[in-house]
Amino acid sequence: MKKNSRITIRDVAKECGLALSTVSNALAGKQYVREPTRIKVEKAAERLGYRASALARALRMDRSFTIGVLVPDLINPAFPAYVRGVEDIAIREKCNLFLCNTDGEEAKQLWHMRGLLDRRVDGMVLIAQHVESPAVRALLAANTPFVLVQRRSSRFPDPYVGANNVDGIVAAVKHLYGLGHRRIALVKGPAESSTVAERLQAYKDYVRRLKIDGGSDLFYQGDYTVEAGYSAASHFLSLKSPPTAIIASNDVNAIGVLEAAAERGISVPAELSVVGTDDIQLASFRAFNLTTVHLQKRAMGMAAAEMLMNRIRTKRSQPAPQVIFPTHLVVRHTTAPPPANRRASR
Amino acid sequence: MKKNSRITIRDVAKECGLALSTVSNALAGKQYVREPTRIKVEKAAERLGYRASALARALRMDRSFTIGVLVPDLINPAFPAYVRGVEDIAIREKCNLFLCNTDGEEAKQLWHMRGLLDRRVDGMVLIAQHVESPAVRALLAANTPFVLVQRRSSRFPDPYVGANNVDGIVAAVKHLYGLGHRRIALVKGPAESSTVAERLQAYKDYVRRLKIDGGSDLFYQGDYTVEAGYSAASHFLSLKSPPTAIIASNDVNAIGVLEAAAERGISVPAELSVVGTDDIQLASFRAFNLTTVHLQKRAMGMAAAEMLMNRIRTKRSQPAPQVIFPTHLVVRHTTAPPPANRRASR
DNA sequence: TTGTAGGCGTTATCAT
DNA sequence: ATGATAACGCCTACAA
Numbered sequence: 001m002k003k004n005s006r007i008t009i010r011d012v013a014k015e016c017g018l019a020l021s022t023v024s025n026a027l028a029g030k031q032y033v034r035e036p037t038r039i040k041v042e043k044a045a046e047r048l049g050y051r052a053s054a055l056a057r058a059l060r061m062d063r064s065f066t067i068g069v070l071v072p073d074l075i076n077p078a079f080p081a082y083v084r085g086v087e088d089i090a091i092r093e094k095c096n097l098f099l100c101n102t103d104g105e106e107a108k109q110l111w112h113m114r115g116l117l118d119r120r121v122d123g124m125v126l127i128a129q130h131v132e133s134p135a136v137r138a139l140l141a142a143n144t145p146f147v148l149v150q151r152r153s154s155r156f157p158d159p160y161v162g163a164n165n166v167d168g169i170v171a172a173v174k175h176l177y178g179l180g181h182r183r184i185a186l187v188k189g190p191a192e193s194s195t196v197a198e199r200l201q202a203y204k205d206y207v208r209r210l211k212i213d214g215g216s217d218l219f220y221q222g223d224y225t226v227e228a229g230y231s232a233a234s235h236f237l238s239l240k241s242p243p244t245a246i247i248a249s250n251d252v253n254a255i256g257v258l259e260a261a262a263e264r265g266i267s268v269p270a271e272l273s274v275v276g277t278d279d280i281q282l283a284s285f286r287a288f289n290l291t292t293v294h295l296q297k298r299a300m301g302m303a304a305a306e307m308l309m310n311r312i313r314t315k316r317s318q319p320a321p322q323v324i325f326p327t328h329l330v331v332r333h334t335t336a337p338p339p340a341n342r343r344a345s346r
Numbered sequence: 347m348k349k350n351s352r353i354t355i356r357d358v359a360k361e362c363g364l365a366l367s368t369v370s371n372a373l374a375g376k377q378y379v380r381e382p383t384r385i386k387v388e389k390a391a392e393r394l395g396y397r398a399s400a401l402a403r404a405l406r407m408d409r410s411f412t413i414g415v416l417v418p419d420l421i422n423p424a425f426p427a428y429v430r431g432v433e434d435i436a437i438r439e440k441c442n443l444f445l446c447n448t449d450g451e452e453a454k455q456l457w458h459m460r461g462l463l464d465r466r467v468d469g470m471v472l473i474a475q476h477v478e479s480p481a482v483r484a485l486l487a488a489n490t491p492f493v494l495v496q497r498r499s500s501r502f503p504d505p506y507v508g509a510n511n512v513d514g515i516v517a518a519v520k521h522l523y524g525l526g527h528r529r530i531a532l533v534k535g536p537a538e539s540s541t542v543a544e545r546l547q548a549y550k551d552y553v554r555r556l557k558i559d560g561g562s563d564l565f566y567q568g569d570y571t572v573e574a575g576y577s578a579a580s581h582f583l584s585l586k587s588p589p590t591a592i593i594a595s596n597d598v599n600a601i602g603v604l605e606a607a608a609e610r611g612i613s614v615p616a617e618l619s620v621v622g623t624d625d626i627q628l629a630s631f632r633a634f635n636l637t638t639v640h641l642q643k644r645a646m647g648m649a650a651a652e653m654l655m656n657r658i659r660t661k662r663s664q665p666a667p668q669v670i671f672p673t674h675l676v677v678r679h680t681t682a683p684p685p686a687n688r689r690a691s692r
Numbered sequence: 693t694t695g696t697a698g699g700c701g702t703t704a705t706c707a708t
Numbered sequence: 709a710t711g712a713t714a715a716c717g718c719c720t721a722c723a724a
Contacts, residue, residue, distance in 0.1 A: 051460070051463065051464050052464065053405070053464070054461075054464045055401055055404050055405045055410065055465065055466050056405055059402055059405055064401065066444075066465075073430075074420065075426045075427050075627070075644075077628070080421045080426055081421050083445070084419070084421055087445070091457075096444050096446075096461055096462070096465060097444060097446075098412075098442050098443065098445075099433070099445035100433075100442075101430060115400075115442055117397060118397050118398065118399070119401065119412075120399060120400070120401050226628075252628075255628060255631050255633060258631070258632065258633050259631045262632040262633075263632075281421070281572065282572075282598075282601060282628060285572065285601050285602075285605045286604065286608040287601060287605075287634045288633045288634070298421075
């Protein structure tokens with residue numbers, strides 16, 4: 001017996017005096033292995049502490065039972081829930097998960113995608129990643145299945161899981177309009193995001209329908225960070241005619257908006273209404289108590305992973321499915337009638 | 347040329363009319379390959395879009411360039427920062443990261459650890475995991491390097507990265523004591539945590555030194571969730587003689603404490619002071635504005651990963667290093683003198 | 693400097 | 709029902 005080396009299927013075969021192919025079959029639960037034989041093999045494997053090398057198996061079977069998930073930044077509370085959803089399904093499917101943070105940078109995304117491909121992952125889930133650039137498309141065009149989450153391409157009909165952004169933004173605007181707001185600002189998220197584009201379009205359409213202000217001074221380009229929310233609010237609140245409500249790009253962003261408002265002594269919701277998106281756990285407590293558009297992120301992650309497993313099994317035969325999750329507005333305490341209307345309403 | 351099959355080093359060799367060992371050497375940047383040869387090889391590899399199989403390489407080299415990281419729950423804002431720290435180093439070392447959520451359940455942890463071992467990870471980082479149980483120890487005793495974070499064993503001198511919990515708790519108690527508090531409650535974290543034990547011990551020692559109340563009615567067993575904080579505060583605040591300050595098990599937990607207080611109309615910090623631990627980003631903004639013990643989580647994750655890489659390279663030769671990161675109290679607006687002392691101080 | 697051969701640990705195919 | 713053997717794709721002696 002070699003000293004330091006790992007114990008392999010070969011050792012198990014030797015231990016119980018059988019051919020290694022028989023051991024393999026027994027352990028794999030193949031039909032035609034006799035019950036006593038199987039038991040003998042299992043006992044021996046157990047006794048020796050044998051564990052099959054997933055590496056060797058993957059190489060041989062051309063199936064690694066791993067999937068990769070790319071996300072901008074785990075530290076941003078907007079994203080972990082998707083990842084857990086993906087993991088929920090991965091575990092069920094006995095797959096392991098490679099995690100990659102890309103910080104929204106294409107270079108990092110490419111590096112990670114190449115790494116995942118080198119590792120022969122069975123598939124990948126791209127959460128809020130770049131999806132249009134030629135370099136990314138080239139990698140996507142390899143034969144590895146993938147599913148996009150929250151960002152899709154306008155030119156390619158990829159498998160996609162997203163949220164109903166139109167409903168979400170319409171619900172937010174309608175709520176604010178109902179409260180009496182007529183100047184409602186919007187913090188746009190990352191420019192490359194289809195979700196952002198959809199929200200912006202929905203906002204414009206709906207605002208036009210309501211015949212209220214929708215000028216470009218009501219938009220601000222930011223991203224999903226507190227800092228961006230802070231900058232956005234600072235900008236909006238120093239306008240000659242500032243908006244009475246701000247729809248942030250997400251909950252974290254909304255925190256920044258609240259911060260800027262507080263810093264200027266502007267009270268929320270009395271003088272300014274704020275709406276987020278995500279409904280992260282912390283948003284629901286009194287400290288924040290944020291009115292926000294609820295997204296079923298963990299469920300979306302799960303749906304994406306299920307879709308991915310399907311495509312792994314059927315090797316991209318079917319047309320790409322796209323599933324859109326409903327959203328709904330959760331009204332809490334950062335929205336109220338605007339100052340001018342305070343006496344009027346309620 | 348075979349139709350559907352992946353392109354291998356063999357194809358590259360054929361393409362440029364060299365032996366595959368030469369190609370391997372050229373691509374690996376070995377000394378003794380002539381420059382023109384190397385260039386020819388690189389061109390060919392590029393042209394064919396060749397990418398070495400990390401699987402085959404790992405199998406052959408007995409080094410997978412992957413590491414696993416176990417964490418209780420990514421959705422809890424207390425944990426992602428460690429993971430990113432680990433990833434920072436993993437990327438630098440050209441390793442990929444397997445992510446595992448265990449929800450603090452030993453069964454899930456064991457399942458994941460076995461999976462990682464099967465995948466032949468080069469090492470693993472265990473963040474706030476079970477470290478004492480026989481089953482876990484058995485897996486740890488395999489030949490795969492590991493580093494513990496925030497939870498260590500009292501019986502085994504494992505490689506460990508943690509925070510100076512004593513300093514943290516002492517700073518918190520001292521701060522509250524200085525403000526005039528004499529009944530300071532503590533929410534204990536998960537019972538299995540060494541960090542929790544250290545904090546508790548430090549609390550007891552220091553409170554005794556100050557000769558203030560330290561009775562068992564000032565402890566509450568919780569975990570790192572909002573719900574636990576809520577329960578803890580509900581319990582404390584319904585005592586006949588409630589504490590005037592509560593040290594939560596962490597920032598998320600503190601949210602629960604604040605929630606319970608608000609629900610009862612108890613104002614913070616006027617009637618109740620609250621201290622957290624972690625200093626998650628959201629804690630620093632006005633909505634929350636939590637006095638808390640700052641932990642350098644990303645740096646700790648990085649340190650753990652560096653330590654792990656060392657042990658991977660030197661195959662557990664040296665004695666297990668243990669590094670303790672300093673902590674410091676960040677005073678914000680959830681702490682103030684207790685009601686009785688309001689006029690006295692300041 | 694380049695080429696040949698063997699093996700890492702599996703599973704799949706084909707005999708027996 | 710079981711056994712021998714050939715890949716999977718790579719790296720690394722060792723030979724030329």
